[in-house]
Amino acid sequence: ETGVTQTPRHLVMGMTNKKSLKCEQHLGHNAMYWYKQSAKKPLELMFVYSLEERVENNSVPSRFSPECPNSSHLFLHLHTLQPEDSALYLCASSPGPGTRYEQYFGPGTRLTVT
């Protein structure tokens, strides 16, 4: 248990669906992250939020839309996804942004796009 929870743990969606992934951290951290991990590929940073402000968008397609309503919650809204978007989506938090701080990861959401 890392103090970072993600729901749902598994999600299957069609290419025309709209769904959202939720992340919540109970650690009092100020930075939150979304990562994507495809099969046998390294972790790819998608978005970084610091104090609810987006500070990094790593060239992610617009079909992925993040939302950070407060420092404890982070959402990833999904629409019109492609099969190649199937992956493990990981949320993380840290006291501040940047690799100097230890990141705490959630268990991930396994997404399958059919």
Place this chain on the structure above:
Amino acid sequence: LAKTTQPISMDSYEGQEVNITCSHNNIATNDYITWYQQFPSQGPRFIIQGYKTKVTNEVASLFIPADRKSSTLSLPRVSLSDTAVYYCLVGRTGANNLFFGTGTRLTVIP
């Protein structure tokens, strides 16, 4: 952006010490070196972090030479449960160079 280079995979027998080396030739003065461990279908877990010389905790040791262009993660007496992917990251406060790279897949053999 300080990119890192690690061996893709390593095998080790149970009970042996394992050393995984990471190269980071472009490391900047303010960069720290951090190692994470990841099991299949789980998020990475922090192992250790250091700036120079040697750092040790209950899990591992981190050796950093004076020029800081490389670092070595040392896992003492590995067990089967240490089979995982190990990532080396280099970065600093406020910078968003969160590049995990391909990591090193360690397989511990009985």
